[in-house]
Amino acid sequence: MAESVTSNIREPQPAPAKEARFSELAIAELEEIASHYPERKAACLPGLWIAQREYDGYLPPAAIQEVADRLGLSYSEVEGVATFYTMYNLRKRGRHHLEVCTCLTCAVKGAYEVVHKLEKELGVHVGGTTSDGEFTLSEAECLDFCGAATVMQVGDKYFTQLTPDNVKQVIDELRKSPDYTPAKLADSIVKTLLPGASETGGGSYSVEDLKNPAGPML
C-alpha cells in the first residue's frame, strides 16, 4: 500500500541533510551494475536496493540523495522511483513486512478474515508496526498467485493458501528467523545482480573482483 493517500504538507520543507553511507563495496557494486547499461540512469533500481541495505533496511531522504548523486540523477526523479515500488521502504518497517493480498480472488477466498486475524494476533492495524519491531502489516494488490489464494508476501517469499487458522503458524515461524532483516533481504537482492548470480540466488565477491572482472558477467 502507498505510504499515505494524500500529502497534507502546506509549506515547503527545508532540504534534508545529506549523508554518504555507501561502503567501498557498495560503490564498487553500483559502478559494476551501472557499467552494464548505456545510461547510468538504468542503475537506479539496483542503486536503491544497495541503499536500502546500506541505510539499515529503508530509504530515508539521505539515501535517495546519495543514489541520485552517485548516478547523476535529480532527487525528485529518484524519489519518484522509490515511491512507486512497494518493496522499497520509505520509512523504517518491522523486520518482516507482511503484505496480504486483498485483491479479487484472495478477497473472495477470505483474505480479509486473514487480515483481521493478523490484526488481532499482532495487535496492530493495517499499516502499523508491532511495538517489538518484528512485523509490519499491509494489504497488497494482486500478487499474481491467485490459484493459491489467499496469498501473503513477506520479503522475497510467498505464503499461500492462508486461512485464519494457519496464519498464526506462519508468523510464529517467521519469528524464529533471528538473523533475517530488511537490510539482509536487500543484500540478497543486490547479490542476484552481480557475479556468480544464478536463478536461485546471488554469488559472493569482493571489491577486487568487482574492480577487475575476470569473466563474463550476467
Added chain:
Amino acid sequence: MPDNRLTQTEASLNPAVTQMVNIKIDGIELQVPKGENIIESAKRAGVDIPYFCYHPRLSKGDAANCRMCLVDVFAPRRAPDGTVSLAKMPKPQASCTLPADEGMVIVTDSEAVVRDRKGVLEFLLINHPLDCPICDRGGECPLQNNAIFYGAATSRYTEEKRHFPKAYPLAENVVFDRERCIHCARCTRFTEDISGDAQLGFLKRGADMEVGTFEHTAYKSKFSGNVIELCPVGALLSRSYRFKARPWDLHSQRSVCSKCSNGCNIKIDYRLDSLQRINGRINEAVNEEWTCDKGKFGHSYVSSEARLKTPMLKTGGEWKAIDWTEALQILVGKLRDANGSVAGIGGQRCTNEDNFAFQKLFREVLKSNDIDSRVEGYLGSVNKPLYERFGYHAMGNAIAELEDMKTILVLGSQLVDEQPIIYLRVRKAYRFKGATVINAVSSVPEDSPKVGDFAQLELVYKPGTEAALLKGILSVLSAEKLASVNGFAKGYTLEKAAEETGVSAEAIQQAARLMATGKLAIIAGREVANHANHLEVVQAIGDLAEATGNAQNINLPGEDVNSQGAADMGVLPDFAPGYAPLENPGKNTAQILQAAADGSLKVLWVAGAKLLEKFPNRELAQAAFASDTFIVVNELTMTETAQAADLVLPAASFAEKEGTFTNCERRVQRIHKAFDISLEIKPDWLIFSEVATRMGGGGGSFFSARDILKAISAQVPAYAGLTAKSLGDEGVRWNYPDK
C-alpha cells in the same frame, strides 16, 4: 558530470528533413517529413487534434500520458503475395508520439475517436475539482475548452475525489493547486529539458500520483514562471496574479521585457492602468516562448504606488512636488547658465528613441560631447576590444545560432543570472543538439539551475586569472598542434597557467582538446566585462577564437535592456550614432563624475542610470553627487541615485511608451504602449525634446517616437530602412554592412 544529452532519436525534436512521405488525414492528402509526429502533420493539414501533454519544445520522455490526442490509424500491410492493403491498427494511437510513415491513413473524426475522447476526458475529470468559477485559468483553460468541445455534458462519477490543500506555495512565485493537476508532465519535463534543474517530478506514481519536489522542498528556479503558462489546467498559478483578474477582463499589449539585454518578447496583460501579469510571446529567434522569473515577476514596480507622478525638486534638503512648467523652467535656466558645462549619463534602460533624442540634445543643442551610457565595465573606446580586430562590438553570434555549436565556452559568467535566455539556448544546444559545454568561472554558486550542472568540464580559476587560463589553453593548442597559434601565447607554458589559475593542467588540456573539435562559441560575462585588464582578456579571447577558426563566434553581450541600443545611438563620448567617430571626443562616465566631484561641471543629467547603485567606484559617484553640480535624474521611482539628485523627473516605463530596444544580438524590437499611469509622466524622449525646443530647437525637437525612428533610420546606416512596420512583431537583427 552525468551526461543528460538526449540520444539522436529523441533529439529529432527538430528533425533534419531528409525524406518526405505521403499520408492522408481525414481525407486530406499531404506530404510530411518521415518521422514527424502525426499531431504536427495534422496541424499542417489544418485538422484539429485536441491535446494536453504534447508540447513541441519538450522531449517525449514522459509524454503521451494524457491520451487526449487519440486517433484511428490505418497502415499499409504487405501480404506474403506482395499485395499491399490498408489495415486498421486495433487500438487508437496517441498521435503526439506516432511517427508519420509512407501510406498512413489517419482518421480523427470517426465515431470511435469521438467516443475515445469523451472517455479520456471522463477519466481526466475524475479527480479534477471543476472549480472553474474560482480558477485563474478559467476562460483560457485547455481542460475547460477540450471538455466543452469533446467531453460529455454531465459526469457519471459520484465517488469521492481526492483532495489536497489549495495554493501550496511551491515556489517563491508559483502556488500549486494539486487537485487540479491532470498529470500531463509538462512542468516536470520543462524542468528537465529546458531549465535543466529537474526539480519537479512525479511522486507516488499510480492512483496517488502527484507532481512535487524532492521531500517537499521549495522549487527554486530562475525559470519557474514558465510552468504556469505550460500547465494546461489551473494547477500551477502565479502568486502575484492569483485572483486578480479573469482573462476576458484583460487587455494585452505586445512588448519586450525590460529586465535584461536578451530582449524576451512578452505580452503585458493589464486592466485599466494596472499591469496584471507578464506572459511570454513567441519569438523563435530570441526567447522561443520562455521568460525568466526576473522578467515575468519583476515588473510589479510599473503599477506600484512607489512610481513618481510629478517632478520633484530638492530645496534645502526637502523634496517638493512641482509641476512640469516649473521643472522645465528651472532645468532650462540651469542648462543656459551652465554654458556648455553639461554632461549626460544613462540610457541603458531607455529606448533607442530616447537615446537618440538624448544625444541630439547634448550634441546639437547643448554643444557637449560629454555623454556616456556605460556605468560598469570597460569605459574606453567601444571599438577597441573587438571591433578593430573582428569587425563587431558585442555578439558575433545570433542567440539562435548558439544551438548549432559543437562546443560552447562560457567564460567568467553566472550565465543564468546575467543572460537567462542565452543560458536556455546553451542548455538547448546541450540537451537537444549534443553540444559540449565548458564552464570557466571563478566561483560556483550552490543553486540550480546553472551552466555547471551540465558542463562537461568546469574550470574554477582564481579571480582575475582569465587571461592566464586562455593563454594556457592556447599553449596546449600550440603544443599539441591542434591549431596554429601565433603571437603572444608562444612561450607561455601550461604549467605556468595551471599555477597562476589554480586549475589543474589536465583540465586545461582537456578544455583545449574539446575546443579544437569544431565550431566553438565563446560567451564571456561580467567577470570579463568588469575585469581590470579587460583589453588583455579580450585579446586572449580573440587569440583563442582566431586560433580555432572561430573569430566570428565571440560574444560579449551587454547586460541592460538597451546597452546595445544606447551605444548604437551614440550615447558614447567618442562616437556619433552608428559608431561614427567624433573629432572632439567628450568625457566618459568616470571622467564626468570626476569633473562633477572636482566642481568643474555645472549640470549633470542622469537618464535612468543607477550610478550610486552600480558604478564600481562608489566614493567617486558619491563625491560627484555631493558636489555643487546641479544633478537632474529621469527615473521611475525614488532610487538611491534619484534621492541624491537636485531635480527628479518622472519618466515613463516601457509599458507606457512606444519605441524600440536593441537586444544583445542587435535585434531591434518594438515595444508598444499599454497604458498611462498618470498624464504627468513623460517618456524620456519627450522630456529631452521639450528641453531642446525651449532652448531653441536645433535638431533635438521631435513630435513622436515614430518621428525619431524615422530620423534614426535616416542617420544611422545600420538602421537604414527600419520602420515601425518593417520591424513587425519579431524585430530585425541589424548587421555590419560588410557582412
